[in-house]
Amino acid sequence: MTTPVSLDEAALRAHLDAFYAKVRRDPDLGPVFAAAVEDWPAHMDVLTDFWCTVALRTPRYKGNPLAVHKALPLPPGAFRDLFPLWLGLWRETARERFAPEDAALLIEKAERIAQSLQAGILFDPAALRRA
Ligand code: HEM
Numbered sequence: 001m002t003t004p005v006s007l008d009e010a011a012l013r014a015h016l017d018a019f020y021a022k023v024r025r026d027p028d029l030g031p032v033f034a035a036a037v038e039d040w041p042a043h044m045d046v047l048t049d050f051w052c053t054v055a056l057r058t059p060r061y062k063g064n065p066l067a068v069h070k071a072l073p074l075p076p077g078a079f080r081d082l083f084p085l086w087l088g089l090w091r092e093t094a095r096e097r098f099a100p101e102d103a104a105l106l107i108e109k110a111e112r113i114a115q116s117l118q119a120g121i122l123f124d125p126a127a128l129r130r131a
Pocket of ligand 1: 029033047050063068069086114117
C-alpha cells in the first residue's frame with residue numbers, strides 16, 4: 001500500500017495510470033480496451049480531463065461518454081458482466097492510493113456514472129413501444 005495522497009490532478013492521473021494498467025491486464029476487460037484504444041497517452045489525457053471535471057469540478061471534459069460506450073462493438077448485455085469487474089478494480093485502486101474519504105468520493109462518483117451509463121446502454125426504446 002502506497003502512502004495516501006491528496007486528491008489533485010497529479011494524484012488523479014497516477015490513480016488512472018494504475019487503474020488502467022490493471023484494466024489492461026484483466027482477461028475480460030483488457031481485450032475490450034485493446035480493440036478500441038490505439039493511442040493510450042491521448043486516451044489517458046481524455047480520462048484525466050473527465051475525472052478532473054467529475055472529482056475536482058474543473059470543467060475540462062467536453063465529450064459524451066454514453067455515446068462512446070454505446071458505440072463499442074459489444075452486445076449490450078456484455079456490460080452487465082463488465083461493469084462489476086470495472087468497478088471492482090476502481091474500488092481496489094482508489095483504496096490503495098487515497099485516504100478513505102477521497103477514495104469514498106471517487107468510488108461513489110464512479111458507481112453513479114456506471115449506473116447511468118448502464119441504464120443508457122441497456123435502455124431499449126423498442127421495448128417501450130412494445131409495452
Ligand atoms: C463495463 C465497463 C467499461 C468498459 C468496458 C469501458 C470501455 C471503454 C472503452 C473501450 C473506451 C475507449 C473508447 C474509444 O476510445 O473508442 C472508454 C472510454 C471512456 N470511458 Fe469507459 N468503459 C467502462 C466503464 C466506464 C465507467 C464506469 C466510466 C466512468 C465512471 C467510464 C469512463 C470513460 C470515459 C470518460 C471515456 C472516454 C470517452 C471519450 O472519449 O470522450 N468508463 N471506455
